[in-house]
Amino acid sequence: MGRLGLCTALCLEEAGFEVLGSDVIESYVESINKRTLRSGEPRVEEMLQASKNLRCTTGMDEIIRFSDVIMILVATPTGTGADQAYDCGVLSRVLSDLNHRRIKDKHVVICCTVMPTYIDKVARHLLRDCERTTISYNPEFIAQGDVIRGLQNPDMVLIGEGSKEAGDVLEAIHHAMAKNKPVVCRMSPASAEITKLAINCFITTKISYCNMISNIADNTPHADKFAILKAVGSDSRIGSKCLLPGFGFGGPCFPRDNRALGTHARNVGVDPCVSDATDKFNHLHADYIAERMIKNAPHQESFVIDDVAYKPRCPVDIIEESHKLEVAKRLARKGKRVVIKDRPAIVELVRRTYGSMFEYEVELPGGGADEANGESNGATTSSAKKKARLEPTSDMGNPMSSYIR
Ligand SMILES: NC(=O)c1ccc[n+]([C@@H]2O[C@H](COP(=O)([O-])OP(=O)(O)OC[C@H]3O[C@@H](n4cnc5c(N)ncnc54)[C@H](O)[C@@H]3O)[C@@H](O)[C@H]2O)c1
Numbered sequence: 001m002g003r004l005g006l007c008t009a010l011c012l013e014e015a016g017f018e019v020l021g022s023d024v025i026e027s028y029v030e031s032i033n034k035r036t037l038r039s040g041e042p043r044v045e046e047m048l049q050a051s052k053n054l055r056c057t058t059g060m061d062e063i064i065r066f067s068d069v070i071m072i073l074v075a076t077p078t079g080t081g082a083d084q085a086y087d088c089g090v091l092s093r094v095l096s097d098l099n100h101r102r103i104k105d106k107h108v109v110i111c112c113t114v115m116p117t118y119i120d121k122v123a124r125h126l127l128r129d130c131e132r133t134t135i136s137y138n139p140e141f142i143a144q145g146d147v148i149r150g151l152q153n154p155d156m157v158l159i160g161e162g163s164k165e166a167g168d169v170l171e172a173i174h175h176a177m178a179k180n181k182p183v184v185c186r187m188s189p190a191s192a193e194i195t196k197l198a199i200n201c202f203i204t205t206k207i208s209y210c211n212m213i214s215n216i217a218d219n220t221p222h223a224d225k226f227a228i229l230k231a232v233g234s235d236s237r238i239g240s241k242c243l244l245p246g247f248g249f250g251g252p253c254f255p256r257d258n259r260a261l262g263t264h265a266r267n268v269g270v271d272p273c274v275s276d277a278t279d280k281f282n283h284l285h286a287d288y289i290a291e292r293m294i295k296n297a298p299h300q301e302s303f304v305i306d307d308v309a310y311k312p313r314c315p316v317d318i319i320e321e322s323h324k325l326e327v328a329k330r331l332a333r334k335g336k337r338v339v340i341k342d343r344p345a346i347v348e349l350v351r352r353t354y355g356s357m358f359e360y361e362v363e364l365p366g367g368g369a370d371e372a373n374g375e376s377n378g379a380t381t382s383s384a385k386k387k388a389r390l391e392p393t394s395d396m397g398n399p400m401s402s403y404i405r
Contacts, residue, residue, distance in 0.1 A: 160192025
C-alpha cells in the first residue's frame with residue numbers, strides 16, 4: 001500500500017467499503033493505523049484522519065481472511081535487460097505467496113503497470129492452484145500530486161476482466177468511488193495491458209510532435225509557434241491538450257511506457273518506429289533547448305535552472321527522467337556552470353544523483369534562497385548578475401508534459 005495503494009484505499013474507504021491494506025514496512029503500517037502518516041500528496045492526510053474503516057497490516061493471512069477482492073499495487077520499477085521494461089519481481093512474489101496459501105473464491109486484481117501478456121503468461125501460472133479465483137488488470141491513469149482527484153474523477157476506467165463477474169465487481173467498485181460518470185472500458189487483460197501503454201504513448205507522441213512543430217517554427221522566419229499550435233489544437237480531431245511548446249516528457253511513467261510498448265511491439269513482430277521516433281525526438285529536443293540557450297546567450301557562463309522535478313510545480317519530490325535536468329546535463333557537458341535551484345528535498349535528490357556536475361541553491365520556504373553549493377563543478381564562478389534563468393514560462397514549460405502517468 002504505497003503511494004498509489006494508499007490513495008486507492010482512502011478513496012475506497014470514503015466510498016463506503018471496508019478496506020484492509022497491507023505493506024511490508026512495519027513503521028509505515030503503524031503510521032497509517034495511528035493516523036500519524038505525513039504525505040505530500042494532496043488530501044491524503046485529511047482523508048486518513050477522517051477514515052473509520054481503513055486498517056493496515058503486515059500479515060498476508062489476515063488479508064486473505066478479510067477480503068473478497070485483493071488489489072495489488074506493489075512497485076514495478078524499471079528492470080534491466082532488453083525485455084524488462086518493468087521489473088515484476090515483487091508482484092510475482094506476492095502472487096506466488098497467494099498461490100502457496102491456496103486462496104479460493106477471490107478476485108485478484110493487478111493495478112501495477114505490467115508488460116503486455118504478463119497476466120496471461122505469468123500471473124495465471126503463478127496462481128495455478130487457486131480455485132475459483134480470477135485475475136484481472138485494472139491500472140489507473142493518475143498524476144502524481146493529483147492522485148485522489150484523479151481516482152475520484154477518471155475520464156475512463158480500464159478493466160481487463162478475468163471473468164464477467166470480476167468485471168462486474170470492478171465496475172461497481174469504480175462507480176462507487178467516482179464522483180463523475182466515467183466511461184468504463186471492459187476487455188480482456190491482454191487488451192487492457194496494451195491499452196494502458198497505448199494511452200500514455202499517444203500522449204508522448206503528441207508532445208514530441210508538438211515540440212517538433214515548435215522547433216520548426218523557431219527556425220522559420222516570421223513563424224509563430226504559439227499561433228501555429230493554437231490553430232492545430234483547434235481541430236477537434238486533434239484537441240489542444242498537450243499542445244503547448246515547452247520541455248519534453250519525463251517522469252516515472254511516460255518514457256518507460258513508451259519504451260515498453262516498443263519492446264512489446266518487437267516481441268510480436270511489429271516495428272515500433274512511431275514509439276522509437278517519439279523517444280528519439282524527446283532526446284533531440286533536450287539537445288535543441290540547450291543549444292538554443294547557448295546560442296541566445298553565447299557569452300553566458302552560468303545558468304540557473306529551477307523547478308526541476310519531472311513536471312512543473314510538482315508537489316511530490318520526483319526527478320526521474322526530468323526533461324529540465326536533461327537540458328541541465330547538456331549545458332554542464334558543454335562546460336557551462338549550472339546551478340540547480342529548488343526546494344530542499346529536490347536539491348538533495350539531484351545532488352545524490354548528479355553530485356558535482358551541478359552547483360546547488362536551496363529555495364527556502366517563503367521564497368528566499370540559500371547558496372548550498374558544497375560541490376562546485378569546477379567551472380569559473382561568475383557573479384549572480386551573469387546567471388541566466390530558465391523559468392518555467394509558457395515558452396519553456398509545457399504544463400501538460402509528463403502529466404498523466
Ligand atoms: N504512484 C503513481 O502515481 C502511479 C501511477 C500509475 C501507475 N502506478 C503503478 O502502480 C504501482 C505502484 O506504484 P507506487 O508508486 O504506489 O509504488 P510504491 O513504491 O509507492 O508502493 C509500493 C508499496 O508496496 C509495498 N510492498 C512491497 N512488497 C510488498 C508485499 N510483499 N506485500 C505488501 N506490500 C508490499 C512497499 O513497501 C511499498 O510501500 C507501480 O506498478 C506503478 O508503476 C503508480
